[in-house]
Amino acid sequence: MNALELTDVRHAFHGRLAVDGLSLVVAPGEVLAMIGLNGAGKTTALRVLAGRLRPQAGRACVLGERSSRLSAPVAARFGQLIDTALLYPELTVRENLVLAGRLHGLDRTAASRVTDEVIERFALGPWAAARTRALSSGNRQRLGVATAVAHAPAAVILDEPTNALDPAGVVVVREAVRHLAAQGAGVLVSSHHLDEVSRIADRIVAVHAGRMVGALEPGGVDLERRFFDLVLAADEQSAAHS
Amino acid sequence: MTPRGTASWSAATAAMGTELLKLRRGTTIRLCTVLLVVLVPLSCIGAVALARAPNLPGVTAAKFAPYAVGDLATTHLQVLGQLLSIAVLLAGGFGCAWSFGREFTDGTIGALAGLPVGRGTVALAKGLVLAGWLACCVSASAVVTIALSLAAGGHPSPESWRAAVLAWAVGLLAVGLCLPFGWVASVTRSQLGTIGVLIAVVMLTQIVVTLGMGGWFPYAVPSLASGMGGTEAAQLGPASFVLTISMAPLGLGAVGLLWSRLDQT
Numbered sequence: 162m163n164a165l166e167l168t169d170v171r172h173a174f175h176g177r178l179a180v181d182g183l184s185l186v187v188a189p190g191e192v193l194a195m196i197g198l199n200g201a202g203k204t205t206a207l208r209v210l211a212g213r214l215r216p217q218a219g220r221a222c223v224l225g226e227r228s229s230r231l232s233a234p235v236a237a238r239f240g241q242l243i244d245t246a247l248l249y250p251e252l253t254v255r256e257n258l259v260l261a262g263r264l265h266g267l268d269r270t271a272a273s274r275v276t277d278e279v280i281e282r283f284a285l286g287p288w289a290a291a292r293t294r295a296l297s298s299g300n301r302q303r304l305g306v307a308t309a310v311a312h313a314p315a316a317v318i319l320d321e322p323t324n325a326l327d328p329a330g331v332v333v334v335r336e337a338v339r340h341l342a343a344q345g346a347g348v349l350v351s352s353h354h355l356d357e358v359s360r361i362a363d364r365i366v367a368v369h370a371g372r373m374v375g376a377l378e379p380g381g382v383d384l385e386r387r388f389f390d391l392v393l394a395a396d397e398q399s400a401a402h403s
Numbered sequence: 404m405t406p407r408g409t410a411s412w413s414a415a416t417a418a419m420g421t422e423l424l425k426l427r428r429g430t431t432i433r434l435c436t437v438l439l440v441v442l443v444p445l446s447c448i449g450a451v452a453l454a455r456a457p458n459l460p461g462v463t464a465a466k467f468a469p470y471a472v473g474d475l476a477t478t479h480l481q482v483l484g485q486l487l488s489i490a491v492l493l494a495g496g497f498g499c500a501w502s503f504g505r506e507f508t509d510g511t512i513g514a515l516a517g518l519p520v521g522r523g524t525v526a527l528a529k530g531l532v533l534a535g536w537l538a539c540c541v542s543a544s545a546v547v548t549i550a551l552s553l554a555a556g557g558h559p560s561p562e563s564w565r566a567a568v569l570a571w572a573v574g575l576l577a578v579g580l581c582l583p584f585g586w587v588a589s590v591t592r593s594q595l596g597t598i599g600v601l602i603a604v605v606m607l608t609q610i611v612v613t614l615g616m617g618g619w620f621p622y623a624v625p626s627l628a629s630g631m632g633g634t635e636a637a638q639l640g641p642a643s644f645v646l647t648i649s650m651a652p653l654g655l656g657a658v659g660l661l662w663s664r665l666d667q668t
Contacts, residue, residue, distance in 0.1 A: 213516045223517070233410050233519040241517055245510030251428040260424065263417040266519040 162225045164189050164316040164347020170209055170219030179205040180216070181371035187347040189315065192338060194362035194379075195351045196388060202371035203351040204243065207320050210349070211241040223316050237266030240314035242322060246305025250294035254285055254304055257293055261308035279311045282340075284333055298325045306334050310341060317341060317348045323357055335361050355384045367391045370399065414520040418528035422502070426532055431501040435494035439540040443490050444548040447482040448555050451475065476549075476557030477566045483548045484570035484629035487541060489605075491574050492622070495537050495581025496601035502529050503585045503658070504594035512665065523663030526589070530582050530655045537581060541574030569629065576625040576644075579651030586658040589665075612636075621647040 165187040172180045180202045187193045197203045208214040209221045212228035221228040226235045247261050258279055262272030280289050283303050288296060296304065302325045310317060319338070323331045338361055342348055352358050358365055358379070365377040367388055374395040377387050426432050453459070454467035464471070470478050503526070506512040515522050545567055549559075557563070588597040608622045612632060617623035618639050624647040630637045 208513075211513075211517050213513050228517070231517060233414065236517055236519040239517055242514075244513055247511060247514035249425055249428075249509075249511070251430075252424065256424060260421050264421060264515075264518050264520045266413070266417075268413065 162189075163187060163222070164191075164224060165210055165318065165349050166220075166222040167206060167210055168220040168222075170206065170216045170221060172205055172209060172214065172216045172218075174205075178371050180209065182219075183368065183371065183373055184219075185349075185366060185373065187316070187349050189347050190342055190345050191364065192342045192348045192350060192362045194358040194365045195349065195368055196353060196355065196358055196365060196377075197351075197368035198353065198392070201368045203368055204320055205371075206368070207241075207243050207318050207349070207351055211243055211318055213243065233266065237312070238315040240265070240309040240312065240316075241318040242305055242309040243318060243320040246302075247308045248293050248301065248305055251292060253290055253292055254296070255280065255289045257304065257308060258311055262311050265312040265314075267312055275311050275313075279307045282333075282337060283307045284329075299327050299330050302326055303330050303333060306337065310337060313341070313344065313346075315346050317346055318351075319348065320351045321353075322350060323352070323354060331357060355388060359384050369395045410519070414524050415528065418520050418525050419532060422525070422528045422532040426502070426536055429501060431497055432536065435497055436536075436540055439487075439490055439494050439537075440543045440547060443483065443486050443544050444551050446486055447479050447548050448551045450482050451478050452555070474558075474560060474562060475555070476552045476559060476563035479548060479552040479555070479557055480545075480563055480566035480570050481630060483545065484566070484573045485626065485631045487544060487570055487574040488577055488625035488629045488631065491537060491541060491577035492580055492605070492625075493601070494540070495533065495578060496584045497598065498533050498536070499581055499584035500588050500594045500597035500601070502533055503588035504592070504597055507589070507592035508594060516665075521663060522665055523659045526585065526662035527655060527659045530585055530658060533585070534578055534582060534651070537578040538575060541571060541578065544574065545571050573625045573629045576628065576647055579648060579654075580622055580625070582651050583654030583657070586654055586661060589658055589661050618643045619646070621650050 163186050167183055167185050170180050170183045183206050195203050209216045210228055215229055223239050224235045248257050255276055258276040259272045262275050280286055306322050322334050338348055362379050365379055367374050369392050375391040451470045454470035515525055584597055587600045591597055604622055611617055611620040612623050617627050624643050627636050628639055
C-alpha cells in the first residue's frame with residue numbers, strides 16, 4: 162500500500178487551473194521531493210492530498226484511504242505541515258507539542274513522553290518553557306515541523322519545511338525527515354531549495370503549470386540547470402499545442 | 404465501551420483538554436472574566452449606592468429611580484440580573500469571536516484537518532468549553548455580588564434569594580445565546596466581523612423590544628425576564644423560554660456541522 166497517492170487530480174480557482182491532471186505516488190520508506198516555481202501548483206496538490214481541499218476531479222489517498230474522509234486510525238498515522246503549523250502563540254513550546262500529540266491520537270502519557278523525545282531531537286530544549294510567540298521565525302518553523310511529526314506518522318507531507326531555517330535548523334529537519342523514512346514513513350516534501358532537496362530526497366519530481374513535467378535524479382551539481390530544462394521543454398510543448 | 408466508542412471518547416477529551424488550555428491562556432477570555440466577575444458586581448453595588456445618594460442631579464436620579472427604593476440586597480441582585488443579561492452576551496460574543504475566528508485568521512484551521520480528532524469535534528469542544536466558562540463566570544458573579552451586598556449592609560431575605568436565582572437563571576439563558584456566534588465567526592472567518600454581527604444583534608434587540616415583540620425574539624428574553632423592561636414586560640410565556648433555550652443546541656449543531664464540512668479554498 163502506498164503512503165501517499167494522487168491520481169489524475171485536477172483543480173481550478175475561478176477558472177484558472179492550479180493542478181491539471183497531476184499524479185504521484187510516495188512509497189513507504191521513501192522521501193519524494195516535489196519542486197516547482199512559485200504558483201506551479203505544489204501547495205494546491207499538497208492541500209488536496211491532505212484532505213484540506215476537495216479536488217474537482219481525481220483521487221487523493223493517504224495510506225489507502227480517501228484523504229477527504231480518513232478514519233481515525235489512519236489519521237493517527239498521518240502528519241502534515243502546509244502553510245501554517247498547529248501552533249498557538251500563547252502556549253509554550255512543550256504545551257504545543259503535547260497538544261499536537263493529543264490531537265494526533267496519543268494519550269496523555271504517550272504525548273508527554275513523545276514531547277520529551279521531540280524536544281531533544283529538534284534541539285528545542287532551551288525554549289521548552291517559552292511561549293511560542295517569543296520564538297524566532299526559524300525556531301517557530303522547527304517547532305511546526307516537530308508538531309507534524311511528533312507522533313511518528315507513517316505518511317507525512319511537509320510544505321517548504323526549511324525555508325526560514327538557519328543551517329543548523331536545516332540539518333535538524335533533514336535528519337528528522339531521514340529518520341522518519343528510515344522508520345518506514347513515506348514523506349512528501351515540497352520545496353524550491355534545490356540544494357536542500359537534492360540532499361533530502363530519494364526521488365525528485367518537477368511540477369510546472371499544475372502538471373508533472375519530469376523526474377530528476379538527486380545529487381549532482383547541475384540540478385538547477387536540469388530543472389530549468391524541464392520547465393523550458395514543458396513551456397515549448399505547451400506553446401506548440403496552443 | 405466498544406473500540407469505536409473509546410476512540411470517540413479519547414478524541415472528545417483531547418479536544419476538550421486542548422480548548423480548555425487555550426481558553427485559560429487567552430487574553431480576551433481573561434479580560435471578559437474580569438468584566439463578569441469583578442466589574443459587573445461592583446457596578447451593581449455602585450448603581451444602587453448612586454441611586455440612593457442624597458442630592459442626586461435630576462437626570463441621574465430619574466435614570467436610577469427604580470433602584471432608589473426597596474430592600475437593599477434584593478435591589479443589588481435585581482440589578483445583577485439586568486447587567487448579566489447584556490454583559491454575558493457581550494463577553495460570550497467576544498469569546499466566541501476569538502475562539503472560533505482565530506483559527507481562520509491565524510490559519511490554524513488547515514492544520515486541524517486530517518487529524519483523528521475531527522474538526523466537528525473540535526468545534527463542539529470549543530462551544531462546550533466556552534459555555535462552561537461563561538456558566539462559571541455567571542455563578543462567580545452572583546457569589547461576589549452577594550458578598551459585596553452583605554458587606555454594603557444588605558440582609559438576606561427570601562425575596563433577595565429569589566432575585567439571586569433569577570439573576571443566575573438570566574445569566575445562564577444569555578450563555579446559550581452566545582453559542583450561535585461561533586457559527587457566525589466560522590461563516591465570516593473573521594473576529595471583527597463577528598463583533599460587528601454581535602453589535603447588530605444588540606441594536607436589533609432594542610428595536611424589537613421597542614416594537615413590543617421582545618417575547619418572540621430570543622436575544623431580548625433574558626433582559627425582559629430580568630425586569631429591565633418593567634414588571635409587565637417580564638411576564639413571558641413558556642414559548643419565549645423554549646425559543647431562547649433552543650438557540651444553544653441550534654448554534655452548537657450548526658457550527659459542528661459547518662466545521663465537519665469545511666473545505667479550504
